[in-house]
Amino acid sequence: MSEATPILHMLAPQKHMSPFDVNMAADAGYKVIVPYINVALEEVGPLVQDAIFSRPPDYGVRTGFFMGGKDAILALDMMDAAAKAMVPPFQCSVFADPAGSFTTAAAMVACVERQLKQKFNRDWKGTKVAVFGATGVVGFASSIISALEGADVTLVAHRGVDRVVKSAAVSKERFGVDLKAVAGETEEQKRDIIANAEVIFAAAAAGVRVVSTEHMAGAKNLLVVADVNAVPPPGVDGMELFMDGDKLPNSNVLGIGPLAIGDIKYKTESGLFKQMLSSKEPLALDFRHAFTLARQLTA
Template sequence: MSNSKPTILVQLDTDAQPSVFDGVVAVDAGVDHLFRHASVTPDNVRDLVYGALFTRGPADLRQTALFVGGSNVAAGEAVLETIKETFFGPFRVSVLFDANGANTTAAAAALAALTSVGGSLDGAHAVVLPATGPVGQRVARLLSRLGASVSIGSRDLGRAQSLAERLRNTTGGRFEAFTGGDPAQLNATIAKASVVVAAGPEGAQVLSAALWQGRSDLRVVVDLNAVPPLGVEGIEATDKNVERHGARAWGALGVGGLKMKIHKKAVKALFNANDTILDAEEVLELGRDLV
């Protein structure tokens, strides 16, 4: 990052306090200056973006970038859309969207699965449960991009069906919905899975050992919950592509190491150009050579 102008990352956080985690990652990624703003909304973000656009000439705008974060992913998505609408002509800077770590975590989970099945998900059947949260939605989307057909799980079948339809329409991928609250339906869905990703809330078990252990077709299980009880019974948080009961296992901390590498690489990539938007798919591509 050595150019005539120092690199500046403007952290736009929708929470009342900017994320310390995201700030530390930015510093460790080598950003020269970090400007942190809290309580960012679509209504107040335009002036912040204008400040980033109009203080440097077009040739130097690649040295300025934006990071959209915060714990509320939907709020961050609204801010991102306003940012994109604010850009015009050559007046634009690169943006990384990673509210609540959703994109980097989902990319790491999808790449962990891809690695464990030998580098190809073409024809694989993946299950994501629950899939209707911010991380689960992105994991489902990315697994489909990598070639898998994906079963969308939720205790609310209507939410699962709505998400499956939306993902089919936006990606052209193969998605079906099921309810994880129905033991028989959950068992039948896991029985045909080659990949399972648990993206549930902290401290909530979504898959018992009896439902996944010993399944002949199951090749990889990824659990993104690090808080006991873990999301998948029989997986350790530190598991990193280890064999457990015939499947390759990844725990939240095992995935987390890859997520951190992807996050840092994404921050560095912002300064390669002034017109890059890093959302889930772009973050996934950046992480392919890091597994």
């Protein structure tokens, strides 16, 4: 591999590049990090070509692009635009992780998978998953990762089912997965959804309790509940920050808390940056690669 300085160009469609991701990239080993903000999709290709043609082809693997933002589909479109802009042998690596969602979702799915395997001798095939916060980036990515593994995934809408119906349609078109979309606005609707679920992904906004003890009272099939919200109150009643397969209070349901997930998320994001830094070939990394690594980390 060349001794060229590792440079990371970090693109955000909104007015900020995430300081979290800048720090992660620096700690993983990037020496020069340049954030670009308010980047439009059509600007991605020209920016990539501007970067790749400035360095000899063997320096390309030391040049990386990071796609941030807050929109999973836009980040994937930005990756596609970057791929189309490559002119072999002038190429570079690309990694998308909008709002940390791909690595967070990958970590959540991998942490739940470990409990399913170790405690129930099960995998994702046919496992009934209910996703709260399904219109968010973490909910969206976790629904696709688990559905690609064969889970039977239901997206729960908290204000109008139309947006989750749209998410399900996008997921079918882009990833070939069949997701169900249901309304979960009333207490009764939530109880019914949870009564049918074996796994819950609680991925609603920070500081929002989406699943209460009462919602889970009749949930005879429920095995594992994962919660990514670290801001009090917890997204799930009784969830503790570091729970990792412990029983929720007065229940046989296993809980996985936000900092158990966050630990794997952190290692996954850092690990993907390090893969880009050490690879001899240019890489293109999205939530699928994040899940592969998170799975290794939880094995």
